[in-house]
Each structure stands twice: as C-alpha cells, then as structure tokens.
Amino acid sequence: MYATSYHRASSVEDAVRLRGTSDESKYLSGGMTLISTMKQRLASPSDLIDLRHIPGLKGVSVEGRRVTIGAGTPHAEVATSQAIRAVCPAICNLAGHIGDPHVRHMGTIGGSIANNDPAADYPAGLLGLGATVVTDRRSIVADDFFTGLFETALEEGEIVTAVTFEAPEKAGYAKFNNPASRFAMTGVFVAKTAGGVRVAVTGAGSDGVFRHPGFEQALQSNWSPDALVSIAVDASGMMADMHADADYRANLVKVMAKRAVLAAA
Amino acid sequence: MTKVTLTVNGRTMSGECEDRMLLVHFIREKLALTGTHVGCDTTQCGACVIHMDGRSVKSCSILAVQANGSAITTIEGLSAQGELHPVQAAFKEHHGLQCGFCTPGMVMTAVDMINRRGGSLTEEVVRSELEGNICRCTGYHNIVKAVLAADAEMAAGRQAAE
Incomplete structure (x- = not known):
C-alpha cells in the first residue's frame, strides 16, 4: 500500500472541510473495497477521510412504509433490522448475503453504492426499489444515480448521507454467487411498486447495473416466473470474463429473475 | 507516524504506526500478539478475524488508525485464567x-x-x-x-x- 494520511471526520461538514485541503483524497466508509484496492495499489489516495464515526449517518428508520437507511449503516444492521423486515424483507435478505459476516459488520450501504461495483448487490436493490439517494447537496433517484462501471452521479466531494424508498407491495432478490468472492455473477432484484414492476440486474451488464424493460412488462401483466420464459435476454451487452461468458450470463439473468419472483411470492 | 491506542483484551495498549499500517500488522508487530494470523491478505480467508467493539471483523482489511479508540479482542484474550474458552x-x-x-x-x-x-x-x-x-x-x-x-x-x- 502506498503512503496515505488518515483523517477522522466528526460530521458531514467536517468531512467536506477535511477533504477540501487535498486534491487526491477519498472518503472512507467501511473500507471493504477501498482498503483492499489500496493494498493492491490500484488506488493511492493521498488522504483518507473516515466517515465511519459520524453519528448522523448511521441507523435505520421506518415510518409507515417509508424506509430510510443512513449511508453509514453496516450491511449486518440492515440484514437484521426487524423494522425493515416487516415491510421489505427482500432488502434484508440482499444485505444478509453480501460478502461474509465480517465484511457485513464493516461494509456500509453508502460505501457500496458510491463505489457502484458492477457486481455489487445494493445497486440492484436500489434500482429495483426505485429508491432515492440523499446526499449532502441533493436527492438523486436511483435511475439517475448509477451511471456506469464504478460511475455514479456524485460530484467531486459529494457525500451520500442516506437511502430512502417506499416499501413495495412485493420484492425479491436472487443471485448466483461467484464461489470465491461472493460477488454476484448475476443478481436480479424484482419489485412490484406503486409505480409498476421494476427489474434490476447486477453482475451481468458490461455497463453496470441495469433495468430490464422486457421482464418488467411481462411481470406487470403476469406476476409469475412463467411470464419470463419466452422473453429473450440479449447477450450483446453482457460482461464476459474468466468466470462466465456473455451467453452464460444472459441465461443467468433469466434464471435469477425467475427465482427472484419466486422469492417475492 | 500516528499514535494508535486500543483497548486490547481489556488492557489499554498504544503504538506508533504509519497511517497505512493494517490493523493485523499493528496487532502482530507493534503489540506482539501473534495469535492473529495473516493468511491471504485479500479479505478472503478469515485467519485474521478479531472482534472490534464486539463484532467480528477482518483485521487485514482495516487500517490500525481506523480502529484507534476501539476495543478489540484477539484470540489471546479469549481464555480466562488459563482455562480454555x-x-x-x-x-x-x-x-x-x-x-x-x-x-x-x-x-x-x-x-x-x-x-x-x-x-x-x-x-x-x-x-x-x-x-x-x-x-x-x-x-x-x-x-x-x-x-x-x-x-x-x-x-x-x-x-x-x-
């Protein structure tokens, strides 16, 4: 790891101020991706601004069917939140299968979505739920937030403070794990929301998380795995790597979508 | 160099380290507690698992400075008075x-x-x-x-x- 300077922020304002003193600095949340990336020398921030000790970024609140999760909330807390489980168990199940127990104790929802790894779970969950990402500057709907591989709508220095969504009527998530890394080789989140059915796919698209309009239309008229049987999944936009080629991933999209609908029932 | 102070197995312990030092190396090299192992160094194997503020974490994927001020338990702190946990x-x-x-x-x-x-x-x-x-x-x-x-x-x- 290259040398770096560590700073602990006590508030969001403090974090912005600390970052302001350096060009090559990065915000650090749970660090479950960033520290590993730094160890491999794939990232070398001059300064790390630690957001983990900011009290206002932590915790979960559920009012009626409105769920709000602080950006600094670890996956384990979302996975075991009885309040969230009562209205949207799918997001608890998603959080409970990220990485392993130790990773879930450190990794946070804000860190995961700000990184927008193309094989991460939360981007599919948020896009599938039609969630809104709240930052220190504005609110961004999930459809506008995830813009490509490791790319988001976040501006320089902008901090995710929370994620909020209306619990859907039904939702389910199914993923095919990479057996070594536990990242999604393909993960599909389906949700029956007030605004219609949404289907979001992670781990498969070569441009990161995406929605599948064909699946959404089919499930809108018939909420059943059978509705997806005859819908084609185009392999041309799929990732291909040593783990799976594009055709295999395209097939996994359909298989995982069916399983997600079953999980949601 | 930064001074890192931890409550380790119930005792307050300090050490100086670079900000880039991983917690597992701090525990092994600065605190001389070598029961916590480095296996893969890539967050996969779990040989470095300790408890930080009551929860299991992989100490190879946390900087020592991130842990500053926290209470950790290592394998050495598990048994009481020589009795196995x-x-x-x-x-x-x-x-x-x-x-x-x-x-x-x-x-x-x-x-x-x-x-x-x-x-x-x-x-x-x-x-x-x-x-x-x-x-x-x-x-x-x-x-x-x-x-x-x-x-x-x-x-x-x-x-x-x-």
Missing part, C-alpha cells in the same frame, strides 16, 4: 483443526456467531456463517461439529445460570 475446548475435543493456521480466525468467528445467534445454530447456519473463513485441512466437518457442540454447551451454561 468453551469454543476452544470444543475445537480440541472435536478435532476441529489440523495444521491450526486458520484456527484463531475460526474460533473468533465461532464466538461471534454464538454471541449473535447462540442457541439457534444448526449445521446449515454454521456453514453459511463460516462463509468468510477458509480451512484447507479439515474439510470443515469437525469445525462445524465443534461450533455446534460449543453452542449447545454455552446455551446449557446460560440456562444453568438463570
């Missing part, structure tokens, strides 16, 4: 180790698992909770047995205390 005793009894390299992480993981879900562990739950720990010797069978036995023993202990 029930999880350690169960690993011994059920032959839950062969070469022993992964054992500190396995034991710390098992203790965390029992802290969180104790009394309700099943083989399936134990196996899924061991997702972040790799053992190349045992095939996991006896590790799972040991965790289940320790869970039963500790649950019986809690009941007897009530």
Whole structure:
C-alpha cells in the first residue's frame, strides 16, 4: 500500500472541510473495497477521510412504509433490522448475503453504492426499489444515480448521507454467487411498486447495473416466473470474463429473475 | 507516524504506526500478539478475524488508525485464567483443526456467531456463517461439529445460570 494520511471526520461538514485541503483524497466508509484496492495499489489516495464515526449517518428508520437507511449503516444492521423486515424483507435478505459476516459488520450501504461495483448487490436493490439517494447537496433517484462501471452521479466531494424508498407491495432478490468472492455473477432484484414492476440486474451488464424493460412488462401483466420464459435476454451487452461468458450470463439473468419472483411470492 | 491506542483484551495498549499500517500488522508487530494470523491478505480467508467493539471483523482489511479508540479482542484474550474458552475446548475435543493456521480466525468467528445467534445454530447456519473463513485441512466437518457442540454447551451454561 502506498503512503496515505488518515483523517477522522466528526460530521458531514467536517468531512467536506477535511477533504477540501487535498486534491487526491477519498472518503472512507467501511473500507471493504477501498482498503483492499489500496493494498493492491490500484488506488493511492493521498488522504483518507473516515466517515465511519459520524453519528448522523448511521441507523435505520421506518415510518409507515417509508424506509430510510443512513449511508453509514453496516450491511449486518440492515440484514437484521426487524423494522425493515416487516415491510421489505427482500432488502434484508440482499444485505444478509453480501460478502461474509465480517465484511457485513464493516461494509456500509453508502460505501457500496458510491463505489457502484458492477457486481455489487445494493445497486440492484436500489434500482429495483426505485429508491432515492440523499446526499449532502441533493436527492438523486436511483435511475439517475448509477451511471456506469464504478460511475455514479456524485460530484467531486459529494457525500451520500442516506437511502430512502417506499416499501413495495412485493420484492425479491436472487443471485448466483461467484464461489470465491461472493460477488454476484448475476443478481436480479424484482419489485412490484406503486409505480409498476421494476427489474434490476447486477453482475451481468458490461455497463453496470441495469433495468430490464422486457421482464418488467411481462411481470406487470403476469406476476409469475412463467411470464419470463419466452422473453429473450440479449447477450450483446453482457460482461464476459474468466468466470462466465456473455451467453452464460444472459441465461443467468433469466434464471435469477425467475427465482427472484419466486422469492417475492 | 500516528499514535494508535486500543483497548486490547481489556488492557489499554498504544503504538506508533504509519497511517497505512493494517490493523493485523499493528496487532502482530507493534503489540506482539501473534495469535492473529495473516493468511491471504485479500479479505478472503478469515485467519485474521478479531472482534472490534464486539463484532467480528477482518483485521487485514482495516487500517490500525481506523480502529484507534476501539476495543478489540484477539484470540489471546479469549481464555480466562488459563482455562480454555468453551469454543476452544470444543475445537480440541472435536478435532476441529489440523495444521491450526486458520484456527484463531475460526474460533473468533465461532464466538461471534454464538454471541449473535447462540442457541439457534444448526449445521446449515454454521456453514453459511463460516462463509468468510477458509480451512484447507479439515474439510470443515469437525469445525462445524465443534461450533455446534460449543453452542449447545454455552446455551446449557446460560440456562444453568438463570
């Protein structure tokens, strides 16, 4: 790891101020991706601004069917939140299968979505739920937030403070794990929301998380795995790597979508 | 250099380190507690698992400065007055180790698992909770047995205390 300077922020304002003193600095949340990336020398921030000790970024609140999760909330807390489980168990199940127990104790929802790894779970969950990402500057709907591989709508220095969504009527998530890394080789989140059915796919698209309009239309008229049987999944936009080629991933999209609908029932 | 102060196994300990030093190296090299192992160094194997503020974490993926001010428990802090912790005793009894390299992480993981879900562990739950720990010797069978036995023993202990 290259040398770096560590700073602990006590508030969001403090974090912005600390970052302001350096060009090559990065915000650090749970660090479950960033520290590993730094160890491999794939990232070398001059300064790390630690957001983990900011009290206002932590915790979960559920009012009626409105769920709000602080950006600094670890996956384990979302996975075991009885309040969230009562209205949207799918997001608890998603959080409970990220990485392993130790990773879930450190990794946070804000860190995961700000990184927008193309094989991460939360981007599919948020896009599938039609969630809104709240930052220190504005609110961004999930459809506008995830813009490509490791790319988001976040501006320089902008901090995710929370994620909020209306619990859907039904939702389910199914993923095919990479057996070594536990990242999604393909993960599909389906949700029956007030605004219609949404289907979001992670781990498969070569441009990161995406929605599948064909699946959404089919499930809108018939909420059943059978509705997806005859819908084609185009392999041309799929990732291909040593783990799976594009055709295999395209097939996994359909298989995982069916399983997600079953999980949601 | 930054001064890092931790409560380690109930004692306050300090050391100076570069901000880039990983917590596991700080524990091993600055605090001279070598029970916590470095296996893969890539967040996969779990040989470096310790407890930080009561929760299991992989100390190879946390900077020592991130942990500054926290309370940690390492494998050295588990047994009281030379008596094996029930999880350690169960690993011994059920032959839950062969070469022993992964054992500190396995034991710390098992203790965390029992802290969180104790009394309700099943083989399936134990196996899924061991997702972040790799053992190349045992095939996991006896590790799972040991965790289940320790869970039963500790649950019986809690009941007897009530």
